[in-house]
Amino acid sequence: MTPILAYIHKRTLPEDKFKARRLRYQTARYVVYDEVLYKRGFNQPLLRYVDEEEGNYILREVHEGICGNHSGGCSLVMKVLRQGYYWSTMKEGAVNFVRACDRCQRFANYSSMPVTLLTPMVSPWPFAMFGIPYKLVSDNGKQFDSKELRQHHTLKAKLEERKGNWPEELPKVMWSYNTTLRSTTGETPFMLTYGYEAIVPVEVGSGSLRRDRYKEEDAEVSQRLHLDLLEETKENSQLRLAAYQQRATRYYNKKVKGQLLRVGDLVLRKVMPNTKNPQHGVFGANWKGPYKIKAWKGTYHLEDMEGKLVPRAWNAEHLQKYYQ
Structure with a gap:
């Protein structure tokens, strides 16, 4: 039972005064209907309150189900709200879910932002x-x-x-x-x-x-x-x-958008034009992998998931971190 349900049914409050005051303030926006907890919404009259486990199922179904379109995190959380669901960490959960989506990572657009700081060379x-x-x-x-x-x-x-x-x-x-x-x-x-x-x-x-x-x-x-x-x-x-x-x-x-990559991290590498499958056309994946970073010597040396070394070194601009 959630603290909100405990307060509504049994008037149970935390011992901490600050947390108790905050719980009373939050509970004013909740209502129980047919033993189901709802939150009073601004866009809709009632939003069904679910736990994080059920929330993950809702995110997966809306994001990659039969009606899903692999939208971004902010778009996904707005779509879930319009479907009438709510939980306390839904925005953070939607962003993390989209970031760890395998298809979204493989078909992500290339970023034109530099990922490493410029190192000028004054003399040879x-x-x-x-x-x-x-x-x-x-x-x-x-x-x-x-x-x-x-x-x-x-x-x-x-x-x-x-x-x-x-x-x-x-x-x-x-x-x-x-x-x-x-x-x-x-x-x-x-x-x-x-x-x-x-x-x-x-x-x-x-x-x-x-x-x-x-x-x-x-x-x-x-x-x-x-x-x-x-x-x-x-x-x-x-x-x-x-x-x-x-x-x-x-x-x-000023334009650098750095990413922290360490030895042992999983990454995707950019699919170069000369390595793309011509049969895929514009629908081919932009990133390939995942690979594991084996060493860093100014550039990154990769190996596949079976431990086989990937030929040649790779710059950071051709890699992006892979989330699971």
């Missing part, structure tokens, strides 16, 4: 300390089809119809990049390397002040003077780069 010290990487992990994406390349489209614009000749056009694109002022450092890459701005082809064709008055002796002296100031120029560019990366990091980290 990892390569100087550890050498060139043994291998690079790729997501099997398209070549020259990143967001940045689509935005600037330098190589794409130069290739036009000669899509197969990109190796011949690449040096021209790199020359264009190295002689363009970068907003991150405030200098051109050519300037940071040689201490002096390069003469671009337009100066050769149309002329410029420094080209028209060029003298080899004066140019050598000027270059040596600029080389003496190059260290200061590089230091200032590093400060500007660090400030830019701090701003970018703050902006990026």
Whole structure:
């Protein structure tokens, strides 16, 4: 018998004064009809009060039964209320039930929110300390089809119809990049390397002040003077780069929706486009698993439920925690 029924039938109150006062206040909204406890609702006259065990059955039937549509937690609890049922922990129970639903987890949409904090790299010290990487992990994406390349489209614009000749056009694109002022450092890459701005082809064709008055002796002296100031120029560019990366990091980290994954946790991994079953079409699952996290070394190493190691490492953005 619930404390509310005990108070209605036998006027039994807890010994604690605060709990007794709270129970009297709550009982004012309840009524017993044909030996069944109901709560007076705002949207409906009476809501049948059930225990948590019966509430779990109601959630399962409404969520995944013959009339269920695998709705979210808030939608599910509203639907149960409209059916005329109530228990004290129904909202929390509905959220936990939906979170642990196997089908909802496998067919969940991909999240565009980052799951890990941004780690900016100011200098190439990892390569100087550890050498060139043994291998690079790729997501099997398209070549020259990143967001940045689509935005600037330098190589794409130069290739036009000669899509197969990109190796011949690449040096021209790199020359264009190295002689363009970068907003991150405030200098051109050519300037940071040689201490002096390069003469671009337009100066050769149309002329410029420094080209028209060029003298080899004066140019050598000027270059040596600029080389003496190059260290200061590089230091200032590093400060500007660090400030830019701090701003970018703050902006990026505001959108991070982290998830805590530990060794031994069960996870689902994202189904990549190249591994999807073409026969499933748009109705195929977006997540595959569950798998168990075996180790973490900057990336996650997984094994299936039978203990077989899953090939290659996985980033956190390709995983989501699996609830049972």
